[in-house]
Amino acid sequence: MDGGGGAERPVVAAHNGVSGVAGGVVVQAGSIAGGVVVTTAARRWWGSAGREASGVDEWTEGLAQGELTLRRREEAQRRVHDPVALPVRWHAAAAEVTDHWANIRRLPAGAVTGPLVVAGRIEQLGEVYRRVPSGRLVILGPAGAGKTVLAGRLALDLLAARQPGQPVPVIVSVGSWNPATTPLNTWLAERIGRDHPGLAVPAGQGGPSRSAAVIEAGRVLPILDGFDEIDPWLHRAALRGLNADPDVPVVITSRVVEYTAAVRDVAVLTAAAVVELDDLTLEDLADYLPRTAAGHRTGTWDPVLRRLRAQPHATGPALVRQVLANPLMVFLARTTYGDNSANDPAELLDTHRFATAQVLQDHLLAAFIPAIYQSDRPGGARRWSADRAHRYLTYLAHHLHRAGTRDVAWWQLRDTIPRRDRTLVFAVLDGLVIGLGFGLVLALTVGVVFAYGLVPGVTTGLAHGLVFGLAATLASGLTVALTAFFTTSLHGRPGCPSRRLVTALGTGLVVGPATSLTLGLMLALAHTVVVDLVHVFAVNIEFVFTVGLAVGLPAGLASGLIGLRAAGPRPTRTRLQLRGRVRCLVGRFVIGFGFGGAVVLAVGYGFAPAVGFGLAAAVAFGLEAPVSAADVVSAAESLARDRRNTIRKVLAVGLPVGLGFGLAGTFAAGILAAVVVGFVSVRVTSAWIYWLVLVRGWLPLTDRLPWRVKDFLTDACLRGVLRQTGAVYQFRHARLQDHLTGGP
Known part of the structure; x- marks a missing residue:
């Protein structure tokens, strides 16, 4: 089979540094400096090498199950076998981009050998790969040639x-x-953890993640799709890194021109066989396209195919053959003119409309979305017109272009909104939540303190609450807006992290107390107007400075530190579980108790609230437990999990803190503490809050995305416009995304 005397490579497992591996080991590529401590969950307190190996084995099998689920789902979304797979073929690439066959075969010095037979078609790819002893393969082809498939x-x-x-x-x-900037192993571990959350957690107390442990154990064969999408100036670093350890198997896909340029600039990928995809033939089209038209349209492609055979050198047929030699263009054509469409593919032969291959390609790309949204998809109702869908998808494409990525991550859609707009939206939200919290509490407490009867007391309390609430709303909104504005403006400037830290802290120390004192003063004045113009004002002046400094300093520090976050929160995963978490619970309780103690000492409430802070930290952050390694997270499930985790944290943080303040002070103080602390905890840490406010609220309100964003993205996947890759979405093909942004 190999055509050159080399034995077929056996399918065996191995660790780093051992050649002759079928599945492959980690792409080390000189990317990890120093040793990596592989620690399993069984060694959190103590353990053995046997337990460590058992953990890696379990995680590896979970990863295999998860990847099998992902790959099957993606192949179904791409309609690879609907009705049959296109007969994609390939041949051995030019010698200038291929290493010596002796290196690929792993032969000793002085051995003489010929090339391997690496040509084949889609159903033979696994067999061809197993012929390559080095386990290193590069798949080249133009855009849309079928490399990802x-x-x-x-x-x-x-x-x-x-x-x-x-x-x-x-x-x-x-x-x-x-x-x-990022070692490949580090980046790869993060990517695996994103799609398989059970592997994102630490393998042991203070150790690397499970995904990193699996990689280091040589249990991952990386298939790096889209080498050409790396910035060209980074190709040199990428190839040099991959060549640092030529014994490490890896598969790469790339466009021909970009990879050839990188090889000329650096060197070939050591010990890698290289194949290049072939164009589809007229026979391939004649076998495939008629099978995509159903019912009375079965013969819709016959006139076109007859012209292609009868006049192969005429301008129209030649352009159509040139364009439809590409599998992506064939998919676009079958979607636009097949699949029960009323469009006539004979128009593709019109040289007045389509004078060049580029114009014809642009037509197929432009016609795809209207064709896919012109009718109800099977099993679902049509909710979005083609025009609206095109507008929403174009907005997403521009966001990805600006971000320099192909991944539509739900927790990053907030970044499509300018930072100052996000600041304004959350300033209003923070002001409303905190202000209404003050207002409701004061409505209860003042109603009791000044009550001379049920109705007068409630009326007076509501009046006080309304005035105080409006004042707190205005002041809180101003506080958050000013602080976020200044910290945001500062972060837009380049500079060293230490300087940014000092600047942010300085801003927080100045803005926090000043705005908090303003809040206290406004509350004092409001209270004075309603109660007693002289006596209460004198008392409240002391209250202004006490609360202003006690709350303003930590709030200012927190605001400055939070402002350093260039990116917002990411999704979180939590499973409440006590077993094996006692040590972690104690540690989190101590941290929370220490923080709570510092706060309550400042306001003089005693240590009951400190216990509440400790319990909140223990419950919220100490009872997290990993999910199964085989648990593949879709984008929808990732969003649902983060929503559930947010609700849990609100309850876990707010209730203990509120109980502590309620026992030490008043019922109203407990309610206020529960509301404020619970809100602040998820405001800072929850990606779902940003999704709810910005993506589900602001973007639809400004008509940049639909109100049912998640349903729209899911529907786009079912229609074949997008595809799911783990927890993120991607456009079906990069060319479609580029077309929507006006790119090539």
């Missing part, structure tokens, strides 16, 4: 033949990797 098919073939303990093929879109 082939990568998925390779992963499925290897997973189907995989035995327990062997490496797991994992596909990652490599365009967001920066090899100059």
Whole structure:
């Protein structure tokens, strides 16, 4: 089979530094400086090497199950087998981009050998890969040639033949990797953890993540999809890193021009066989396209195919053959003119409308979204017109272009809104929540203190609450707006992290107390107007400075530190579980108690609230437990989990703190503390809060996305416009995304 005397590479598992591995080991590529401590969950307190190996084995099998689920789902979304898979073929690439065959075969010095037979078609890809002793393969082809589909098919073939303990093929879109700043293993571990949350947690107390442990154990075969999407100036660093350890198997897909330029600039990928995809033939089109039209439209492609055969050199047929030699264009054509569409594919032969191949390609790209949204998808109702869907998808495409990524992550959609707009929205929200909290509490307390009867007391209390609430709302909104504005403006400037830290802290120390004193003064004046113009004002002046300094200093510090967060919160995963978490619970309680003690000493409430802070920290952050490694998170499930986790944290943080303040002070103080602390805890840490306010609220309000954003994204996946890759969405193809942004 190999055509050159080399034995077929056996399918065995191995660790770093051992050649002849089928599934492959971690792409180390000189990317991890120093040793990596592989610690499993069984060694949190103590453990053995046997337990460590058992943990890695369990996580590896979970990863294999999860990847199998992902790859099957993605192949279904791409309609690869609807009605049949296109017969994608390839041949051995030019010698200038391929290493010596002796290196690929792993032969000793002086051995003479010929090339391997690496040509084949889509159903033979797994077999071809197993012929390559080095386990290093590069798949080249133009945009839309089917490289990503082939990568998925390779992963499925290897997973189907995989035995327990062997490496797991994992596909990652490599365009967001920066090899100059981030080691590949670190980046790869984060990507795996994003799609498999059970592997994102530490393998042991203070150790690396489970995904990092699995990678270090040589249980991952990275399939790096889209090498050409890495910034060109980083290609040199990427190839040099991958060549640092030529014994490490890896699969890469790339466009031909970009990879060839990188090889000329640096060197070939050591020990890697390289294949290049072939164009589809007229026979391939004649076999495939008629099968995509149903019912009375079965023969809709016949006139076009006859013209292509009869006049192969005429301008119209030649352009159509040139364009439809690309699998992506064939998919767009079958969507636009097949699938029960009323459009006539004969118009593709019109040279007045389509004078060049580029114009014809642009037409197919532009016609795709109107065609896909012109009718109800099977099993669902049409909720969005083609025009609105096009506008929403264009907005997403522009966001991805600005962010330099292909991933539509729900927790990053907030970043489509300018920072100052986000600041304004949350300033209003913070002011309303805190102000209404003050107002409700004062409505209760003042109604009791000044009550001379049920009705007068309630009336007086509501009056006080209304005045105080409006004052607090205005002051709180101003506080958050000013602080966020200043910290945001500062973060837009380049500079060293230490200088940014000092600046943010200084801003917080100045703005926090000043605005808090303003809040106290406004409350004092409001209270004076309603109660006693002279006596209460004198008392409240003392209250102004006491509360202003006690609350303003920590609030200012917190605001300054929070302002350093260039990116907002990411999704979180929590499972309440006591077993094995006692030590962590105690640690979190001590931290919370210490923080709470500092706060209550400042306001003179005693230590009952400190206990509440300790309990809040223990419950909210000490009872987190990992989910299964095989638990693949879709974007919808990731969002739902973060929502559930947010609600849990509000209750876990607010109730203990509120109880502590209520026992030490008054019922009203407990309510206020519960509301404020609970809100602040999720305001800072919850990605779902940002999604709810900005993505579900502000963006639809400004007509940039639909009100039912999640349903729209899910529907786009079912229609084949988007695809799900773990917890994120991507456009079906980069060319579609680029077309929507006006790119090439």
